[in-house]
């Protein structure tokens with residue numbers, strides 16, 4: 001105990017008459033040392049604290065620690081001052097860690113009325129006799145109590161009171177349903193005031209605006225009708241940006257909303273059509289009624305890919321050179337004996353005889369050598385000439401006995417003579 005006394009000496013040198021004790025609830029009670037009296041149960045009969053007996057109804061919860069009595073004494077006196085301030089004007093600390101109150105000034109005055117009531121039995125925290133220069137807190141010793149005056153203290157009780165709500169915190173999500181909270185602080189009750197009622201934090205939904213939704217394509221429709229039934233048409237299909245549609249600032253669908261493909265690309269049937277008529281060919285006859293033809297080809301265009309053939313005839317003809325043919329002139333041919341001569345009417349014509357013979361009708365024709373005497377006229381060979389030439393295209397007149405089948409002029413100079421014309425047979 002001596003050790004402890006020495007250690008605490010320096011601290012206790014600062015002596016004050018007026019002492020303030022702050023309890024845990026910041027209840028500041030001021031009190032004044034008054035002095036040591038003999039135990040005065042008449043005045044201080046209401047016990048307000050007991051730190052020794054944990055079963056006491058006024059046990060403060062802080063059991064005395066004899067090993068650190070200074071602290072225990074401070075705690076006890078603090079509690080006593082606090083409790084006394086509510087009900088009395090002075091309190092007395094006894095020798096076994098208990099205290100009592102005097103509830104009014106008159107009673108209190110009594111405790112100091114007579115000099116005989118004073119005591120010098122009080123002790124300091126070091127259990128030595130209470131000396132004001134050494135101890136700022138004292139307690140009663142055996143048969144004594146140490147009195148502290150508190151007077152009428154202001155009621156320092158402050159009930160707890162909520163401060164303003166803070167603003168709400170940032171929402172927990174930037175879109176969709178999030179939460180945000182706010183809080184408030186309870187300005188704590190003092191001196192036994194009531195604590196705050198209600199919650200110190202609360203939350204609420206926030207950002208109820210919807211999240212951006214990117215658009216996505218729906219399915220393609222099936223292809224629409226082909227623009228052509230053959231020869232290459234187009235058909236389209238489409239899709240909509242609706243699965244889901246873009247919303248709330250989301251991205252639009254990427255890519256094309258329509259697609260276009262070729263269809264029915266097989267060739268279309270091409271019906272045949274005639275080209276222009278050729279010009280008429282030459283007439284089959286130059287006179288007397290012939291015909292001439294013209295033609296046309298199924299090539300403008302020719303039928304293709306199952307198209308129809310050309311309609312109508314590919315050839316056509318008409319009559320031509322219908323005028324009567326002029327009668328041809330007769331010609332005469334003289335073939336002297338032993339000579340031959342070809343009669344040729346050419347294509348399309350035949351020999352039409354008019355007058356003809358093998359023999360002699362004049363002395364001077366085909367005459368060679370001296371003038372012989374002969375009768376002027378001798379004729380034959382008609383049948384042969386007619387057979388060989390009439391109606392033929394050509395014939396060769398051989399002016400001799402054999403071809404003519406005889407000599408009608410008995411060895412005298414002769415000739416064949418033919419009058420004919422070429423007759424168009426067609």
Ligand SMILES: *[C@@H]1O[C@H](CO)[C@@H](O)[C@H](O)[C@H]1NC(C)=O
Pocket residue numbers: 105106109
């Ligand atoms: C108590 O005593 C003081 C002086 O010591 C005096 O002023 C006061 O009037 C007294 N009070 C009563 C109620 O007697």
Ligand SMILES: *[C@@H]1O[C@H](CO)[C@@H](O)[C@H](O)[C@H]1NC(C)=O
Pocket residue numbers: 086155156157158159
């Ligand atoms: C002290 O004040 C509080 C509130 O301010 C009140 O509730 C309490 O009853 C008061 N106490 C006394 C003893 O007047």
Ligand SMILES: *[C@@H]1O[C@H](CO)[C@@H](O)[C@H](O)[C@H]1NC(C)=O
Pocket residue numbers: 164
């Ligand atoms: C608390 O809110 C009220 C009403 O909005 C305002 O008048 C007061 O100044 C606020 N107090 C503090 C400490 O911000």
Ligand SMILES: *[C@@H]1O[C@H](CO)[C@@H](O)[C@H](O)[C@H]1NC(C)=O
Pocket residue numbers: 219
């Ligand atoms: C889109 O096409 C898919 C696959 O063919 C099919 O499963 C789905 O049901 C279609 N959706 C709609 C909305 O038709």
Ligand SMILES: *[C@@H]1O[C@H](CO)[C@@H](O)[C@H](O)[C@H]1NC(C)=O
Pocket residue numbers: 234236260261
């Ligand atoms: C389909 O494609 C063809 C060829 O490119 C074009 O001429 C036609 O206009 C397109 N049709 C549509 C509806 O896009």
Ligand SMILES: *[C@@H]1O[C@H](CO)[C@@H](O)[C@H](O)[C@H]1NC(C)=O
Pocket residue numbers: 276
């Ligand atoms: C066919 O005849 C018409 C009319 O005479 C003419 O305009 C056209 O050029 C001709 N076609 C050919 C391929 O000759």
